Amino acid sequence: MDNVTKAKINLYAVLRNLQDLCSLDEESKNLIRGVNLKVGFNVNSVGSAVLEFSNGECKFVRGKGKAGLQLYFVSAEHFNKLIDGENTIPIFYNVFQVGFLLKTFTKLAERLSYYLKPSSEELFNDPEFLKINTILTAYTAFYALCEIGNSDVVGKITAKRIPDGVINCLITGVIGMNITVKNGVMSAAQGLVDNPHAIMEFFDIQIAHEVLQGKTDTFSGLGQGRFQIRGFIPMLENMAKLLNQVKWYLR
Amino acid sequence: MSDTSKFKINNYTESNKLFARALKVIPGGIYGHLGPAEGCSIPISAFPLFSERAEGAYFWDVDGNRFIDYMCAYGPNILGYNDKEVDAAALAQLKKANCTTTPSRLLLDAAECMVDTIEMADWAFFAKNGGDTTTLAIMTARAATGRKKIVLTKGYYHGVAPWTQKLGYEGIIPEDVSNNLYIDWNAPEQFEALIKKYPGEIAGFISTPYYHPVFTDNKLPAEGYWQKIRKLCDDNGIVLIFDDVRAGFRLDIAGSDKHYGVKADLSCFCKAIANGYNVSALCGVASLKGTVADVMYTGSYWMSAVPFAALVANINKLKRDNIVPLINEIGRKLENGLVDVAKSNGFDLIISGEPSMWFMRLGNDYPSTLLHQEWVAECVKRGVFFTNHHNHFINAALTDADLQYTWDVADEAYKVIRARHPDANYIK
Numbered sequence: 001m002d003n004v005t006k007a008k009i010n011l012y013a014v015l016r017n018l019q020d021l022c023s024l025d026e027e028s029k030n031l032i033r034g035v036n037l038k039v040g041f042n043v044n045s046v047g048s049a050v051l052e053f054s055n056g057e058c059k060f061v062r063g064k065g066k067a068g069l070q071l072y073f074v075s076a077e078h079f080n081k082l083i084d085g086e087n088t089i090p091i092f093y094n095v096f097q098v099g100f101l102l103k104t105f106t107k108l109a110e111r112l113s114y115y116l117k118p119s120s121e122e123l124f125n126d127p128e129f130l131k132i133n134t135i136l137t138a139y140t141a142f143y144a145l146c147e148i149g150n151s152d153v154v155g156k157i158t159a160k161r162i163p164d165g166v167i168n169c170l171i172t173g174v175i176g177m178n179i180t181v182k183n184g185v186m187s188a189a190q191g192l193v194d195n196p197h198a199i200m201e202f203f204d205i206q207i208a209h210e211v212l213q214g215k216t217d218t219f220s221g222l223g224q225g226r227f228q229i230r231g232f233i234p235m236l237e238n239m240a241k242l243l244n245q246v247k248w249y250l251r
Numbered sequence: 252m253s254d255t256s257k258f259k260i261n262n263y264t265e266s267n268k269l270f271a272r273a274l275k276v277i278p279g280g281i282y283g284h285l286g287p288a289e290g291c292s293i294p295i296s297a298f299p300l301f302s303e304r305a306e307g308a309y310f311w312d313v314d315g316n317r318f319i320d321y322m323c324a325y326g327p328n329i330l331g332y333n334d335k336e337v338d339a340a341a342l343a344q345l346k347k348a349n350c351t352t353t354p355s356r357l358l359l360d361a362a363e364c365m366v367d368t369i370e371m372a373d374w375a376f377f378a379k380n381g382g383d384t385t386t387l388a389i390m391t392a393r394a395a396t397g398r399k400k401i402v403l404t405k406g407y408y409h410g411v412a413p414w415t416q417k418l419g420y421e422g423i424i425p426e427d428v429s430n431n432l433y434i435d436w437n438a439p440e441q442f443e444a445l446i447k448k449y450p451g452e453i454a455g456f457i458s459t460p461y462y463h464p465v466f467t468d469n470k471l472p473a474e475g476y477w478q479k480i481r482k483l484c485d486d487n488g489i490v491l492i493f494d495d496v497r498a499g500f501r502l503d504i505a506g507s508d509k510h511y512g513v514k515a516d517l518s519c520f521c522k523a524i525a526n527g528y529n530v531s532a533l534c535g536v537a538s539l540k541g542t543v544a545d546v547m548y549t550g551s552y553w554m555s556a557v558p559f560a561a562l563v564a565n566i567n568k569l570k571r572d573n574i575v576p577l578i579n580e581i582g583r584k585l586e587n588g589l590v591d592v593a594k595s596n597g598f599d600l601i602i603s604g605e606p607s608m609w610f611m612r613l614g615n616d617y618p619s620t621l622l623h624q625e626w627v628a629e630c631v632k633r634g635v636f637f638t639n640h641h642n643h644f645i646n647a648a649l650t651d652a653d654l655q656y657t658w659d660v661a662d663e664a665y666k667v668i669r670a671r672h673p674d675a676n677y678i679k
Binding site: 158 | 300418
């Protein structure tokens with residue numbers, strides 16, 4: 001495990017969840033109501049991203065961009081501390097917008113933690129919580145595995161073993177993602193493609209929850225017919241190795 | 252039979268009940284290549300999970316469904332399940348003794364049988380699984396040369412010991428594979444380049460006789476390939492190891508190295524060696540006999556007498572009845588029929604590998620293989636056991652009637668797929 005890969009996961013997989021959080025969670029929607037601001041995150045030796053808040057929505061954009069509030073982190077470790085909830089202060093540009101950072105952003109981060117780091121197992125008895133937790137966990141995992149495949153020293157070896165093509169990953173009727181692999185470079189996007197080379201499908205929220213939380217192993221899920229892989233299996237077999245690595249970065 | 256099928260469509264109620272029980276006490280329910288995950292049972296609802304009995308070319312599952320079995324337990328079944336001669340020899344020995352403090356004289360009989368049968372063999376060392384022998388082969392090569400590195404061909408499978416796995420797999424650390432070097436199949440120039448890059452460091456070259464990885468078209472050795480590899484090994488003091496675990500006794504009774512015109516230094520056998528009884532063997536040339544004797548290597552059941560009795564009876568029958576050409580002829584006939592059936596339905600079935608252990612896929616949907624997976628599932632539901640990811644195996648008990656049944660099932664299964672996907676990429 002290395003800090004740069006962890007920071008990439010935190011930036012492009014964990015932080016990007018704010019986009020979906022703000023559409024799924026009523027409390028988060030209320031927090032950003034009336035906010036019109038772009039916030040840039042710039043992490044030295046890692047990369048950049050912009051969160052765009054407008055019209056009650058949040059949009060995550062990968063890469064550098066103009067923003068009313070620019071945050072700078074001197075290193076991967078510096079940024080990881082922020083995401084891990086440790087006391088750390090980013091270098092910021094535009095003092096007039098720092099209120100957003102201290103109030104709204106902090107509260108959004110707390111809502112994200114509420115869903116991604118549940119304080120109690122009992123929360124999963126609430127179907128709505130289970131659904132939002134599973135959706136955010138799935139997005140995190142699939143975006144994160146791409147970062148591992150592109151950055152982690154072992155992950156890059158695994159990614160190079162994945163034949164070129166597109167994998168559809170879905171929870172039936174809930175969410176869909178597609179992961180593209182070309183010459184060992186991986187990228188993820190929301191939505192499904194028409195003619196994927198391989199498919200990984202969770203047939204309901206519960207099995208997605210169990211597998212992604214490590215409560216059920218994939219072999220058991222497959223055997224029970226609650227989870228299915230089909231298509232060009234070498235793609236999925238190697239992608240699963242990357243998925244296994246995610247837990248080491250996000251524990 | 253359903254309203255639309257000429258064949259009985261299998262029901263797996265009892266299999267599923269047992270699997271639910273299994274999940275509570277067995278990791279993954281059924282782990283390994285016989286399980287639904289590694290066995291690529293896609294979708295699982297089309298596949299049996301537990302067997303009840305077997306005979307000849309068939310096995311029956313716990314729901315009473317019969318299957319013409321083209322996986323042959325992934326290779327061990329070569330004469331036909333429950334072959335009377337092999338079973339009689341094994342049962343006769345079982346009445347006398349099996350696992351004892353000193354080995355049975357059958358240890359010697361089995362070793363002499365291997366040495367008499369396998370052309371390169373001057374000795375035989377028995378274990379239980381193919382992976383036991385590939386690991387012993389690597390250790391022997393290292394002991395003989397005092398070197399660390401091993402060259403493998405990409406897409407290899409030599410068992411499940413850590414050195415045979417890949418970095419990134421669960422439980423594998425960099426040190427497990429740090430002395431592995433890899434080349435492409437049919438690329439002796441890459442082997443030569445590695446020898447130049449690591450002078451005096453390469454202990455062995457290990458490979459299957461031909462390229463038969465999963466999911467991928469199998470490839471035969473190019474003209475002169477093995478001769479070039481042999482010469483490079485000879486010129487550089489490298490031990491040439493044939494992993495004949497899968498292909499052994501299916502290409503040539505005297506060994507697959509002989510089949511392709513070379514002589515290996517070490518050859519690994521398992522699968523078809525005893526028609527399903529659990530024994531494997533590493534065979535070697537005389538110059539390595541003292542070395543392997545010095546390697547610390549043993550196991551609780553490695554000298555069990557019953558499998559040795561089965562081994563001798565099996566190999567004697569393979570020789571007496573000239574089984575190897577027979578199973579290759581059956582394989583060729585089956586393949587030709589399958590290709591014709593596929594073509595008549597607009598499917599481009601591509602066959603590769605040797606006829607006795609062929610690999611097949613569709614050209615229509617490559618590389619997704621989605622149509623092929625559906626077709627395999629429809630065949631299995633009708634009692635013809637294929638897989639969608641692995642080479643298949645032929646056994647000598649298959650009859651012309653079995654082949655005809657297979658072609659009829661294949662035909663109906665293709666029609667089902669075509670009706671389900673009317674707009675797919677069919678050949679005219």
